[in-house]
Amino acid sequence: MSDGSGHDEPYDYVIVGGGTAGCVLAARLTEDPGCRVCVVEGGPSDVGDERVMKLRNWINLLGTEYDYGYTTVEQPRGNSHIVHSRARVLGGCSSHNTLISFLPFPQDLREWVRHGAEGWDPGTVLPYRARLQNTIRPVAEKDRNPIAHDFVTAAVDALDVPVVDDFNEHPFTEGAGFFSLAYDPATGNRSSASVAYLHPVLTRPNLTLKLESWAYRLLRAQDGRLARVRVRAADGTDCTVRAERELLLCAGAVDTPRLLMLSGIGPAGHLRELGIDVLTDLPGVGENLLDHPESVIVWETGPLPPNTAMDSDAGLFVRRDARESGPDLMIHFYQVPFTANTERLGYPTPPYGVCMTPNVPKSRSRGRIWLRSPDPDVEPALDFRYFTDPEGHDERTVVEGLRIAREVAATGPLRDWLVREVAPGPGLTTEEDLSEYGRRASHTVYHPAGTCRMGADDDSTAVVDPQLRLRGERGVRVVDASVFPTLPTVNPMVTVLLTAERAADLITGRAAPEPGDVRAHGRNGPNGRHGPHGTRGTER
Numbered sequence: 001m002s003d004g005s006g007h008d009e010p011y012d013y014v015i016v017g018g019g020t021a022g023c024v025l026a027a028r029l030t031e032d033p034g035c036r037v038c039v040v041e042g043g044p045s046d047v048g049d050e051r052v053m054k055l056r057n058w059i060n061l062l063g064t065e066y067d068y069g070y071t072t073v074e075q076p077r078g079n080s081h082i083v084h085s086r087a088r089v090l091g092g093c094s095s096h097n098t099l100i101s102f103l104p105f106p107q108d109l110r111e112w113v114r115h116g117a118e119g120w121d122p123g124t125v126l127p128y129r130a131r132l133q134n135t136i137r138p139v140a141e142k143d144r145n146p147i148a149h150d151f152v153t154a155a156v157d158a159l160d161v162p163v164v165d166d167f168n169e170h171p172f173t174e175g176a177g178f179f180s181l182a183y184d185p186a187t188g189n190r191s192s193a194s195v196a197y198l199h200p201v202l203t204r205p206n207l208t209l210k211l212e213s214w215a216y217r218l219l220r221a222q223d224g225r226l227a228r229v230r231v232r233a234a235d236g237t238d239c240t241v242r243a244e245r246e247l248l249l250c251a252g253a254v255d256t257p258r259l260l261m262l263s264g265i266g267p268a269g270h271l272r273e274l275g276i277d278v279l280t281d282l283p284g285v286g287e288n289l290l291d292h293p294e295s296v297i298v299w300e301t302g303p304l305p306p307n308t309a310m311d312s313d314a315g316l317f318v319r320r321d322a323r324e325s326g327p328d329l330m331i332h333f334y335q336v337p338f339t340a341n342t343e344r345l346g347y348p349t350p351p352y353g354v355c356m357t358p359n360v361p362k363s364r365s366r367g368r369i370w371l372r373s374p375d376p377d378v379e380p381a382l383d384f385r386y387f388t389d390p391e392g393h394d395e396r397t398v399v400e401g402l403r404i405a406r407e408v409a410a411t412g413p414l415r416d417w418l419v420r421e422v423a424p425g426p427g428l429t430t431e432e433d434l435s436e437y438g439r440r441a442s443h444t445v446y447h448p449a450g451t452c453r454m455g456a457d458d459d460s461t462a463v464v465d466p467q468l469r470l471r472g473e474r475g476v477r478v479v480d481a482s483v484f485p486t487l488p489t490v491n492p493m494v495t496v497l498l499t500a501e502r503a504a505d506l507i508t509g510r511a512a513p514e515p516g517d518v519r520a521h522g523r524n525g526p527n528g529r530h531g532p533h534g535t536r537g538t539e540r
């Protein structure tokens, strides 16, 4: 019987999701003019769209037509009202995020290897930084707001941590400073995956972009490979695209497992309950949902100078436990009051204000994504199980983060800008109260990952192997944040870009970059000011 594939549009590679990873793959694979690549992207183009292009406008994109805005299921120990923004536009989350750019720490990659991701060691992965096409640089001097400067000075004095001039120069355990961003300070424009990788190659004849097109089911081709993708365009018409070499799933940590499960690939019991025919029983699909949870503390100020790159240009890393190999607390400093979660709890929003958002870099709670329905239009259920780790590590980190934020705020010159603490307010001091507030007002740093994690061949819960090939199928790889076995300590976008660069080599057989001086990412050694321990490192 015919499978109808005679009507398929054939390509060599089909990429589902023109997001952060998808743009890298599309650019790399079309370098070979003989190779036909189709990108199926749910959102519109970002080209010439000033709302997307201006980095500083990121906050105004949340909750708009550029955002899938996934809700979470009830979080008994966290905040059930968090909306997980996921970008619906070419470039994916790199087109609406804050573009803070950190190389992953070597120890985070070594942790991946320990979880079965052979070949993802720092010596192999970090040299790919030389291939990155994004313009990544520390926040430009003109964009450095005086209050953010004073936050850095106060953090350094209060906590005895070093100033970090460039967070990507060496690994670090502690420090305060301005972030590195993927942007052009002259224009304020993004250097997203789309801008850096796709815009320069849009005219390649071997690249087909299907925009505002939603992939809703994967089907087998006549040879048994999972190579066909059912796609619905914005006008409601359907088509099928076929990957003659490989199908590459880059729909992100929410939508890649969603698409797999809708297509019959996932935990067999769950799929059968929904009446979905099981193609491959892969119990790990949708499991191991990771994130960086954060809380918030807000102060009122007077009017502030206006200059900034994106309103959260500086931050602080602290290592509270000296046994940890890296920081175990991160704080973003916002020169605007980020009050979505505190307002709901009844706290006022000051006309002018700042906040700090302590987050958990190596959170231990693990969640899960599952389908509510076999209908592709029904959103999946996201259960992060925030603050449920039995050791209480995540909750403790937030409480200590709130206290450390107060220490910084009580230190000059930052102290002199602050009129009063608005949320939670200085009266809230006990461990119990800070924990309750910290969890109820908690938010996400928007870093979901891990839901199709890679692992060793004998690990039945791994979804892809270390070559990112989908287990139990031929010709399919997953390339996005869902393959992370664990979350990097730092913000993950650059790790996604490096993953996609390496995936391009795994697909094409191109040689990996020379190891080069990988140790440059740690050159100062234990006694360097920015070295792994820092001369002024605190043993808290």
Ligand SMILES: Cc1cc2nc3c(=O)[nH]c(=O)nc-3n(C[C@H](O)[C@H](O)[C@H](O)COP(=O)(O)OP(=O)(O)OC[C@H]3O[C@@H](n4cnc5c(N)ncnc54)[C@H](O)[C@@H]3O)c2cc1C
Residues within 6 Å of the ligand: 016, 017, 018, 019, 020, 021, 022, 040, 041, 042, 043, 085, 086, 087, 088, 089, 090, 091, 092, 093, 094, 096, 097, 098, 099, 100, 101, 102, 213, 214, 215, 216, 250, 251, 252, 253, 255, 256, 259, 445, 446, 447, 448, 479, 480, 481, 482, 490, 491, 492, 493, 494, 496
């Ligand atoms: C608001 C926000 C701020 C952030 N800030 C930072 C930061 O400053 N630094 C940092 O390191 N990280 C940050 N992150 C996280 C980072 O951006 C993401 O981890 C990373 O970009 C994810 O890349 P990805 O390729 O896995 O997925 P995405 O970039 O999300 O790409 C997925 C793409 O697939 C498309 N898609 C999904 N499903 C389908 C389908 N069925 N059919 C067709 N297309 C589909 C989507 O439209 C999207 O374009 C932030 C994230 C957000 C949301």
